[in-house]
Amino acid sequence: MMSYPLRQTPKYARIKSQRGVALISVLLAVALCVILASEMLMQQSLQVKRVQNLFERQQAFWYANGSEQFVKTLIKKIIDDDAGVIHLDQSWAMTGMSFPVPDGLIEGQISDLQSCFNINSLYNSQWDQKRREEHKQAFVRLLDKLDIVKDNSSEDLANNVYDWLDPDEYPVGAVGYDGDMYTSMPFPYMAANSPFAHENELRLVYGFDAAVMAQLDDTLCAIPDYSDFVINVNTIDAENPVILAAVLDIDNSTAENIISQRPKDGFKDIKEFWDLNEVKSLKNLAQIDKTQFTVKSKFFKLVTNAYYNDMRFDLTSVMQLNEQNEIQVIARRFGGKVERKADPETEQSDN
Structure with a gap:
């Protein structure tokens, strides 16, 4: 007797197909759960790391703040x-x-x-024009002694700083930079017409490129909201006498010789400085503004x-x-x- 294979009924085929779809759906759901769980763990890890970084940064900030308080007490003592x-x-x-x-x-x-040249002193509204010009010439001498002038003269650079500080929009000198000169640049900006908050702002003044700033790094400073110029002869670096040379209008070697006569613990008062033979013998001593020098x-x-x-x-x-x-x-x-x-x-x- 011949036998014939049984044919699957359409109902049985549909059930088998549905089981395959269900298995795929379950696998997709499991994969999605794994992805979501991994993402949640990653986000949680990032949050923990972020909180840790914030905590460590805050702790480092308080250490820095503690240093500030310590130095205030030290200087006062x-x-x-x-x-x-x-x-x-x-x-x-x-x-x-x-x-x-x-x-x-x-x-x-x-x-x-007060051992560096305060660039905010190039414009002091309390000084008359004669005193401003004399002080500006000290800055010109400083630039000349550092031999940093490239495309602009020392006089032009000094005028540009003066223009940046003075409240008006009118340039000083034949090639001064102020007002419209900055707004007409390829990347325009306004002149501050106010004191520098930091010496790095000098980089915005025309002529003070990166090379010039690098050479001025240990010589200039900006004292916020302070436009006077009083230099402490006790704290001028012996290896950088150019500031004293520029202000006294003497050569660098004479300035070095004067600083070499300074006692290890400094001059007790400014009279000791003026009593030095090297200082008393200066030819231009009578023209020097002695109010610019101190030991404090x-x-x-x-x-x-x-x-x-x-x-x-x-x-x-x-x-x-x-x-x-x-x-x-x-x-x-x-x-x-x-x-x-x-x-x-x-x-x-x-x-």
């Missing part, structure tokens, strides 16, 4: 102990200061802002690098001895110094 006289043999002037703290380190460097300082800068675990926080603080004989912070700058390679094409278009 030095001023009180030494009758206000500031010199380079005091503890504030130590280099490479670092202090270990729990899970971190604090590095700090203090500098006297009331402006200081603290650069702090605070580390906590893998986090670093940089803080620059400008401090002032106020009229109440207290040290107060008058400016803060967060973040470190930004270095930028000079781009010849950019420099040319800017200047």
Whole structure:
């Protein structure tokens, strides 16, 4: 007797097909759940890391803030102990200061802002025009002695800084830059016509390209909202006598010789400085504005690098001895110094 294979009924085929679709649906659902779970875990991990970074950054900030408070106390004690006289043999002037703290380190460097040329002093509204011009010429001499002039004369550069500071829109000199001169540049901007908050702002002034700024780095400073010029002869760097040479209108070697006569613990008063034979013998002594020289300082800068675990926080603080004989912070700058390679094409278009 012959046998024949049974044929699947249409109902049985449909059931088998539905089971395959159901299996695929379950696998897709499981895969989707795995993806969602992985994404949630990743987001959670990122949130935890973000919170950790914020915590570590905040801790590093408080370390930097603690350094600021410590330096305020230190400077105040030095001023009180030494009758206000500031010199380079005091503890504030130590280099490479670092202090270990729990899970971190604090590095700090203090500098006297009255041992550099305050660029805000190039325009002082309280001075008459004669005194402004005399002081501007001191800045011209400083630029000449540093031998940094490239495409512009020292006189032009000084005029450009003066124009940036003075409140009007009229350029000084035949080729001065002010007002419309900046707005007509390929990348236009306005002149501030107000004091510099930081010496890096000088980069915006026409003629002060990256190369010029690099050479001026240890010579210029900007004391916020302070347009006077009083230099501390006790804190001028012996290796950088060009500031003293420019202000006294003498050559660098004479300035070096004067600084070499400075006692290790500085001049006790400014009269000791003027009594030096090297100073008394200056031919232009009668023309020198003696009010520009002192042995005391009331402006200081603290650069702090605070580390906590893998986090670093940089803080620059400008401090002032106020009229109440207290040290107060008058400016803060967060973040470190930004270095930028000079781009010849950019420099040319800017200047």
